[in-house]
Amino acid sequence: MVRLITHNLLACHAKGCTTNNFPLAFRDVQLENREAEYNPEFLKGFMPKIEWNALVSTARELGDVSLPAECPEPGTETDEFLHALHHVLMEIHVEEGSMVCPNCQHVYRISNGIPNMLLAEHEIK
Amino acid sequence: MLPTPDLSHLTQKDYEHVYEPAEDTFILLDALEKDAGVLQELKPRLCLEVGSGSGCVSAFLGKILGKADALYLCTDINLHATQSTLKTGEQNDVPLNPVLASLTRPLTARLHHAVDILIFNPPYVPTTTIEAVGAQAGRDIQGSWAGGNDGMQVTNELLESVESLLSPQGLFYLVAVKQNNIPKISHHMLERYGLISEVVLQRRAGREHLHILKFMHLWHDSHLLRVV
Numbered sequence: 001m002v003r004l005i006t007h008n009l010l011a012c013h014a015k016g017c018t019t020n021n022f023p024l025a026f027r028d029v030q031l032e033n034r035e036a037e038y039n040p041e042f043l044k045g046f047m048p049k050i051e052w053n054a055l056v057s058t059a060r061e062l063g064d065v066s067l068p069a070e071c072p073e074p075g076t077e078t079d080e081f082l083h084a085l086h087h088v089l090m091e092i093h094v095e096e097g098s099m100v101c102p103n104c105q106h107v108y109r110i111s112n113g114i115p116n117m118l119l120a121e122h123e124i125k
Numbered sequence: 126m127l128p129t130p131d132l133s134h135l136t137q138k139d140y141e142h143v144y145e146p147a148e149d150t151f152i153l154l155d156a157l158e159k160d161a162g163v164l165q166e167l168k169p170r171l172c173l174e175v176g177s178g179s180g181c182v183s184a185f186l187g188k189i190l191g192k193a194d195a196l197y198l199c200t201d202i203n204l205h206a207t208q209s210t211l212k213t214g215e216q217n218d219v220p221l222n223p224v225l226a227s228l229t230r231p232l233t234a235r236l237h238h239a240v241d242i243l244i245f246n247p248p249y250v251p252t253t254t255i256e257a258v259g260a261q262a263g264r265d266i267q268g269s270w271a272g273g274n275d276g277m278q279v280t281n282e283l284l285e286s287v288e289s290l291l292s293p294q295g296l297f298y299l300v301a302v303k304q305n306n307i308p309k310i311s312h313h314m315l316e317r318y319g320l321i322s323e324v325v326l327q328r329r330a331g332r333e334h335l336h337i338l339k340f341m342h343l344w345h346d347s348h349l350l351r352v353v
């Protein structure tokens with residue numbers, strides 16, 4: 001279950017790869033939509049932890065253009081916005097595919113909904 | 126009393142590769158249950174369990190906090206463990222998000238002071254260094270317990286990231302045994318990182334003297350309440 005909320009928290013950690021190592025770019029993905037319980041309080045509480053530009057650009061690459069380019073100020077989120085955010089963060093699942101580092105091109109595979117972020121010993125920082 | 130999560134989907138065959146919940150798991154569940162009120166009040170939004178194994182602990186935490194009230198991230202170096210964690214989430218209606226990774230490595234950059242609840246029941250059994258290195262590389266059942274020198278080889282690496290991961294109100298729960306030298310761990314975390322700790326629970330189980338330690342920033346409310 002790689003949802004965009006998790007993807008937004010993963011960065012490349014290969015040896016020497018410390019800049020421009022986020023967000024990882026999805027490749028050849030199989031998507032699935034699965035309904036999740038809507039909780040606006042959770043979304044508002046989680047927003048400060050989100051890297052907004054990365055979320056918007058990743059959602060767009062996956063064909064979802066519902067999010068505004070600018071993140072609304074705390075306290076000004078509309079219902080419509082929170083529902084869109086809920087769908088993007090919590091309901092789009094990447095089941096198969098890979099994630100590629102924009103800097104070093106390292107490929108992290110996703111299989112059966114689990115991202116493989118392990119590196120071989122010589123690839124570790 | 127909250128029920129222990131349903132693990133009926135896991136078989137003895139799974140437990141050949143995945144740590145089967147045991148006394149150390151259960152004392153950790155008991156500690157979380159004891160702290161349930163504090164945990165709920167904190168309104169944690171991001172929970173991260175390192176070394177989730179069967180997924181039993183994170184599923185239990187999800188029952189305490191609510192399945193839609195927090196994100197439950199789990200890491201493990203063992204593929205079978207991440208698969209079991211995913212299934213245990215489904216079985217217990219708590220969405221668990223396993224990541225195949227060592228400790229918090231791919232998450233550390235993005236989770237700077239962002240983790241509200243951090244949990245680790247590590248491989249804590251003292252073994253030779255070679256055995257622990259082999260178990261880490263093997264990514265199988267041996268990695269559940271082989272802890273190297275003082276049983277602290279794996280835990281020590283995580284300890285160096287805890288302060289940078291914890292949110293201002295964040296809590297870190299760690300399972301440790303007497304041989305891990307608990308006073309030394311507590312002293313190091315205070316001196317080096319300004320994190321205070323307390324023993325939430327301790328219990329003898331067979332040859333092991335199990336402890337649940339809880340770490341937090343010095344300014345943490347629940348600490349202030351205690352000293353006033």
Ligand SMILES: C[S@@+](CC[C@H](N)C(=O)[O-])C[C@H]1O[C@@H](n2cnc3c(N)ncnc32)[C@H](O)[C@@H]1O
Nearest residue numbers: 144150176177178201202203227228246268269
């Ligand atoms: C004692 S078991 C605990 C399992 C489960 N959390 C429980 O309480 O029943 C330790 C777990 O840590 C995992 N582990 C060992 N080394 C690790 C590492 N470097 N990074 C992540 N997980 C690790 C093992 O694969 C195992 O699942």
Ligand SMILES: [Zn+2]
Nearest residue numbers: 012017101104
């Ligand atoms: Zn990279």
